[in-house]
Amino acid sequence: MKGNHGHGSKSGAGPVWALGCMSGTSLDGVDAALILTDGAEIVEFGRSGYRPYTEAERAVLRGVLGRWPGDPGLEAAQEVIQRAHAELLRDFPEAELVGFHGQTLAHDPKGRGTHQLGDGGMLAEALGRPVVWDFRSADVALGGEGAPLAPFFHFACARRIGASDPVAFLNLGGVGNLTWIDPSQPAPEAEGALLAFDTGPANAPINDLMMARRGLDCDRDGALAATGRVVEGALELFLEETYFRRMPPKSLDRDDFDLMLDLVRELSDADAAATMTAMAAAAVMQGMEHCPVPPARLLVTGGGRLNPVMMAMLRAGLDCPVEPVEAVGLDGDMLEAQAFGYLAVRVARGWPTSAPGTTGVAVAVGGGQIARPDQPA
Numbered sequence: 001m002k003g004n005h006g007h008g009s010k011s012g013a014g015p016v017w018a019l020g021c022m023s024g025t026s027l028d029g030v031d032a033a034l035i036l037t038d039g040a041e042i043v044e045f046g047r048s049g050y051r052p053y054t055e056a057e058r059a060v061l062r063g064v065l066g067r068w069p070g071d072p073g074l075e076a077a078q079e080v081i082q083r084a085h086a087e088l089l090r091d092f093p094e095a096e097l098v099g100f101h102g103q104t105l106a107h108d109p110k111g112r113g114t115h116q117l118g119d120g121g122m123l124a125e126a127l128g129r130p131v132v133w134d135f136r137s138a139d140v141a142l143g144g145e146g147a148p149l150a151p152f153f154h155f156a157c158a159r160r161i162g163a164s165d166p167v168a169f170l171n172l173g174g175v176g177n178l179t180w181i182d183p184s185q186p187a188p189e190a191e192g193a194l195l196a197f198d199t200g201p202a203n204a205p206i207n208d209l210m211m212a213r214r215g216l217d218c219d220r221d222g223a224l225a226a227t228g229r230v231v232e233g234a235l236e237l238f239l240e241e242t243y244f245r246r247m248p249p250k251s252l253d254r255d256d257f258d259l260m261l262d263l264v265r266e267l268s269d270a271d272a273a274a275t276m277t278a279m280a281a282a283a284v285m286q287g288m289e290h291c292p293v294p295p296a297r298l299l300v301t302g303g304g305r306l307n308p309v310m311m312a313m314l315r316a317g318l319d320c321p322v323e324p325v326e327a328v329g330l331d332g333d334m335l336e337a338q339a340f341g342y343l344a345v346r347v348a349r350g351w352p353t354s355a356p357g358t359t360g361v362a363v364a365v366g367g368g369q370i371a372r373p374d375q376p377a
């Protein structure tokens with residue numbers, strides 16, 4: 001490698017095919033998606049791919065959750081991340097630039113920082129193409145939460161779907177995050193264009209419950225929750241958490257809500273699943289109270305949109321229409337991967353990727369480092 005890590009040098013202003021990839025908090029696998037963009041407009045979406053982790057790989061990654069750079073025992077997990085990404089991303093030779101999020105292992109922005117496992121320099125060498133990575137640390141260094149970062153991309157999506165009134169995007173991944181957008185603003189960094197934050201736990205604790213009680217990865221289609229009863233007492237205790245009363249921006253680590261499993265410990269499997277699903281939905285409803293004005297619609301992305309019980313709970317509790325992003329022609333399995341392709345182009349152009357309204361950072365900031373291979377493919 002040359003000594004070429006650093007903030008983005010400005011390149012030409014035309015659109016480029018960027019390949020974004022995401023390994024989310026659910027630890028299911030790596031998503032990758034192509035996007036043609038100039039860093040402002042989405043010109044075109046391209047093809048996408050998925051590389052699941054094997055059971056053995058997932059166990060390795062699970063085993064290092066919560067660890068920080070320099071902690072012992074990260075080598076095997078690092079190898080899993082590099083291998084899985086290189087295998088998947090090699091299938092996209094048309095990509096001019098790669099956006100590599102890595103795997104979040106720990107997130108404590110007001111304390112130790114934020115840790116995404118993965119080395120962009122090594123990936124650039126493996127792929128023979130420039131790789132933008134380490135998206136979150138510059139934001140944290142300037143006092144921001146370092147998350148969520150998809151909101152600047154959500155702004156571009158709102159423009160692409162022709163929204164004229166405020167809309168909101170909800171990602172229901174391992175953790176939930178909400179982006180409220182005023183699409184009439186000139187740019188995502190404009191004051192009042194975006195408000196974003198993590199709503200609370202979403203699928204991660206439900207997955208943990210299913211693994212502990214049934215040996216399953218998740219409550220597929222909400223099948224177990226559908227047969228259970230929501231236990232109001234447990235739900236009320238959950239909503240007493242101070243996190244919900246904190247003003248946004250705010251963000252969460254995957255396991256910040258460990259108390260959820262305690263709250264449902266005495267419940268039957270079905271009641272526990274129903275109650276935890278209601279907790280995830282209730283956290284979103286609390287979050288919606290923070291929107292500057294109610295959005296015209298709530299567009300849901302991430303795996304939780306495929307859980308009909310969770311979607312029904314959201315529809316019952318909210319006044320605005322709640323739809324999967326497919327309703328507006330977007331791909332809810334790939335939106336986060338596309339986001340990191342889009343953000344990679346912004347980093348390469350020296351443009352901001354977060355702002356006070358999205359992460360609480362002091363000023364709009366463009367995070368990310370760029371690693372270039374010695375010998376481009």
Ligand SMILES: Nc1ncnc2c1ncn2[C@@H]1O[C@H](COP(=O)(O)OP(=O)(O)OP(=O)(O)O)[C@@H](O)[C@H]1O
Pocket residue numbers: 022023024025026027028171172173174175176203204206207217218219220221222301302303304306307308336
């Ligand atoms: N058909 C389904 N029924 C119920 N839940 C589902 C279904 N499909 C996916 N999920 C849930 O969605 C999760 C995956 O969601 P997603 O891929 O959006 O998460 P992620 O990207 O890992 O997380 P994050 O956005 O927090 O980083 C699965 O682990 C599962 O809990």
Ligand SMILES: CC(=O)N[C@H]1[C@@H]2OC[C@@H](O2)[C@@H](O)[C@@H]1O[C@H](C)C(=O)O
Pocket residue numbers: 024025104107114146147148149150151171173174175176177198251252336
């Ligand atoms: C620290 C971290 O990796 N946070 C993730 C996580 O997963 C969902 C939510 O918590 C969100 O804040 C973020 O991911 C999305 C992609 C984001 O940055 O927008």
